[in-house]
Structure formats: C-alpha cells, structure tokens
Amino acid sequence: MFALMEVSRIQHPAGSPFLPAAIFLLGCGLAILGSVFVVVDAMYFRRTGRRFQGTSSAFRLLCPSISGGLSVGMGKVIYSVASSLDGYNTDTQGNFSWAVPDEAVVAALTADLASVSTYLYGRRMYETMAIWETDPAAATWSPESAHFADTWKRAKKVVFSSSLEQTWTERTRLERAFTAEAVARAKSEAPGDLTVEGPTLARSALLLGVVDVVELLLCPVIVGGGTAVFPNGLSLDLRLVRERRFDNGMVQITYDVVRP
Template sequence: MRQLVYSVATSLDGFIAGPKGEYDWIVRDPTIDFGEIFRQFDTVVMGRHCYEFMIREGRSPKELGMRVFVASTTLDPEQHREVTIVGSNLPATVAELKRASGKDIWLFGGGTTFRGLLDAGLVDRVEVSVIPVLLGGGIPLIPAGRRWPLQFKDSRTFPSGIVSLTYRVGTEPAI
C-alpha cells in the first residue's frame, strides 16, 4: 500500500509560514536533492491555501510532475482543471489513493489538512526539515488537537544547519 507522507519545512519554533504566510525564511541548501525527494511521489495532496499561494507565486501545479489533489469546498473545479478539487470527504479520497498502485503520496504543507488526515489515521510518515530560524509567530506546523506518538526513523543534518527528521506515525493517539 502507498504511504501518505507529510513533508514540510518548519522554523525551530514550529511554524510552517510566517504571520502573513511568508516563507522567505526558508534557507536554500544546494546539497538537498529535491529531484530525489520528488521522485518518491507521483501524487500530491494539498490544502486550498497552499494551492492558492502556489498560483499567486506564478507557479503551476504541473511543475510538480504529479497528480494534484486540492482540498477545498470553495474552489470551482471548472476553474481549476489542472488539479482535482476534493470538495468533501478528503479522508475517503486519500484512503482510495493509498489503496491504488503507484508511488507514495506527498502531503504538501497545510497544517489543517495534515491534522484532519492524521486524525483520520491516514498519515504514515512525517518528514520535517527544521530551518535554523526563530519566527516568533505564524502558521503552526499543526493546529491543536489530540497527541499522536511518532517513532523516530532517521535524521540528517545539512551544511546550512537544516536538520531533516523522519518519523513513522504511531497507530494509537497519545492521551
């Protein structure tokens, strides 16, 4: 079965974006092979905010070279034909994607989307790249909710000071 992998950059104090959604604080490290990272996926799931931010930045989801699913109850699918808009029951759609053949599925950004799929028991791995910066506020890695145990799988430190951490999601939420 395919795995759903939440792969995201975060500040040391746990924010995936600044207070206004900015990400200019993310350090670029030339030793990180993004091509290698992207090759493990053939599908990406993202929330509406991440998708709209990508569009505002002048980027096309086609650049990712993957099937793109966007969780949104407000976007009109006719206006966004390059992606699949999932207007209801995202967990059912993701469960179906996981059962289909293919590479792993990248859950890109969006703490709220992550929280919903985590609580539905669908996230298999969490890959967090900790950027050496303190933002002091912004969009949190994950909104408040119940706790989930994680099992350490791997870590890697890059010359820029980025620390990449990989965890497997536990099967039972912590109390």
C-alpha cells in the same frame, strides 16, 4: 517475461512437452525477481530511511507492465513540511522566506520525491505550487528547479476545496471534502506514496489519523508565532527513521507514525 510465455503458448499448444519446462522457467524467473525486490528494498532503505510498501514500488519500477494487473500494497501518506525551531510553518505575517531551501536541499527533497506519485493539496497550497507547471520561468531558476518542475508535473494532484471552481494543471482532480474515505480512495489509486502538504490540510489529515510519515525540514530560525506545524491537542507516537543535516543549517528528520 509474460510476453515470451504468450508466444510460447501459441507455438506449443496444450499437451506439448514444452509447457512443463516453460512453467518451470517462469517460476525460476519469478523467484529471481523476488530476490531483486529484496535488494532494491534494502538499497532504497539505506538512501531514504523508508521501506517500499510491500515491494509495490519496486515491482512497479521493475515490471510496470505486469504490476498494473496485480494487487500490491498501498503507499504511505507523508506529511512533509518546513518548520521553524519553535514549530511554525509561517510567521505571524504569513512569511516563510526563512524556509526557502538552497540547491543542496532542493536536490535532496527532489530525490525524496522518487517514491511519491500523488500530492494532496488544499486550495492555497495548490495555487502556490501550480506555478511549476503554469509558469515556464520557474524551471529556469536553477538546474535543480528544472528537475523539480519535471517531477511535479509528472505526479498526480488531488486538490481538496469547497470553493475552487476548477483546476488548471494536468493530472489533477478536484475533491470537495477532505475525508478518510477520500484519502483511502487516493491511496488505492496511487502507484506510490502520497504527500499532504501545507499545515491546514495536514491538520485535518493528522486529526483523521491518515498520516503514516511525518517529515520535518527544520530551519535555523525562531519566529515567535504564526501557523503551527501541528494542531493543538494532537498526540502521536513516532519512530525516528532518518536524520539528515545540510550545510545551510537545515535538518531534515523523518518519523514513522506508530499505530496502536
């Protein structure tokens, strides 16, 4: 639409009677776009249980060439983690094979990533997830694995580590310290939502108060100990926004963090 207006400006200079009509049509067009954002937001909420952030995701989806020059709402920081029923991400041996999802769960989780543009990782989680770009075999495990690999490679990655010398995947940058300021910077640069994955980095994010959404994939197992999903002493008020059950016994529950 703005490209069309620029052509009209050249062909009809200032003072031309065409300009008032063009401005009126532009206003009508923006009003229609606003209505579209409302519809898209409603559809997105019905599918995911989450709202677009200030219609920013919808705006970027529908008008990517325009949105780059406008200020829009920032995305949410989502803590997404698999958990045993007794609240552990790994058992006492560091094993998490019980959390491996089936095809239906992978498809659902990949669809959820449609709103995510940036992954926040610690060193260990980054080293684990980097295979989706560095190991071509990972994408051949299944059709859903191939889809997830493409999704992962398109996203930006921010790795927080004081010991990692360098990163080895595209669209990745290294940060030496995980601070509220670093997260705020990542949010300001992200065109969509952000996920913080792995209980170690998430522990810091939760205690810093920068997590907006808690998303648990509950697995039908009790492991008796290991790496806890939540740090000791954490207190949060949460509001349930979605519950989704899978045939393999896993249940995904999503909560918004309610801030005072």
